[in-house]
Amino acid sequence: MQVVSLVTQKGGSGKTTLAVNLAVAACRAGRRTLILDLDPQGTAEAWYQDREEAEPRLVRLEAADLPRALELARRQGFTLAFIDTPGRDAPAVASAIRQSDFCLVPCRPTPPDMKAQPATVATIRRLGRPFAFVLTQTPPRGFRIREAQQGLAVLGPVVPVPVVARSVYQDAQGAGLGVVEYEPAGKAAEEMARLWAWLARRLERIAHDAQAHLARRPAS
Numbered sequence: 270m271q272v273v274s275l276v277t278q279k280g281g282s283g284k285t286t287l288a289v290n291l292a293v294a295a296c297r298a299g300r301r302t303l304i305l306d307l308d309p310q311g312t313a314e315a316w317y318q319d320r321e322e323a324e325p326r327l328v329r330l331e332a333a334d335l336p337r338a339l340e341l342a343r344r345q346g347f348t349l350a351f352i353d354t355p356g357r358d359a360p361a362v363a364s365a366i367r368q369s370d371f372c373l374v375p376c377r378p379t380p381p382d383m384k385a386q387p388a389t390v391a392t393i394r395r396l397g398r399p400f401a402f403v404l405t406q407t408p409p410r411g412f413r414i415r416e417a418q419q420g421l422a423v424l425g426p427v428v429p430v431p432v433v434a435r436s437v438y439q440d441a442q443g444a445g446l447g448v449v450e451y452e453p454a455g456k457a458a459e460e461m462a463r464l465w466a467w468l469a470r471r472l473e474r475i476a477h478d479a480q481a482h483l484a485r486r487p488a489s
């Protein structure tokens with residue numbers, strides 16, 4: 270099972286939106302997917318309660334229970350877990366990062382969001398985890414996206430799929446759906462499909478590298 274955390278200390282940047290939408294996209298791609306909601310606000314859990322489909326499964330928990338929950342999920346045959354983190358709870362965020370194979374860091378193209386990123390990146394780097402930024406709630410096109418991509422690239426890799434501000438993200442969330450379910454032919458669905466495709470490729474590479482690393486280790 271692979272584990273992906275959505276992390277950034279900046280509130281409202283799109284952690285929960287990406288966690289639920291990517292989890293729905295992953296399910297449709299055949300991954301047995303679980304969302305672990307570490308946020309006491311329970312935004313992802315509220316989405317799940319409005320949802321009729323059972324998949325992706327969602328569990329709300331405290332950070333202290335994370336290792337046990339992940340172990341159980343592995344034994345139950347889940348192949349992918351997304352952890353939705355609470356921005357302001359540093360120990361919970363560190364615990365999620367530590368358990369993750371990859372971290373996605375959502376960031377709006379605004380000065381306050383950009384300024385908050387070095388602290389998040391420092392924690393991820395200290396814990397030695399691979400990560401990438403995702404621009405969120407962007408205008409549909411234009412110089413703001415380019416400037417933000419260039420600014421973030423100084424700190425780390427940036428996913429080449431900006432997530433545009435579209436009301437369908439809010440409408441789908443209110444209906445307990447992912448945008449790929451709510452408006453399958455829409456632009457948001459297309460960008461979530463592209464974002465998932467990017468992440469799936471990245472996760473494949475991580476799994477491949479881990480296998481190669483194991484194969485190189487001398488037998489004891």
Ligand SMILES: Nc1ncnc2c1ncn2[C@@H]1O[C@H](COP(=O)(O)OP(=O)(O)OP(=O)(O)O)[C@@H](O)[C@H]1O
Pocket residue numbers: 279280281282283284285286287308310312354355356405406407432433434435436438439442
């Ligand atoms: N691409 C988008 N387009 C339009 N609205 C968006 C988009 N992404 C997120 N939102 C909206 O912005 C608000 C904050 O998003 P979200 O809850 O995903 O952020 P968060 O990082 O999880 O916040 P918190 O730190 O409070 O947990 C929500 O109302 C959500 O519906």
Ligand SMILES: [Mg+2]
Pocket residue numbers: 284285286308312353354
């Ligand atoms: Mg949230």
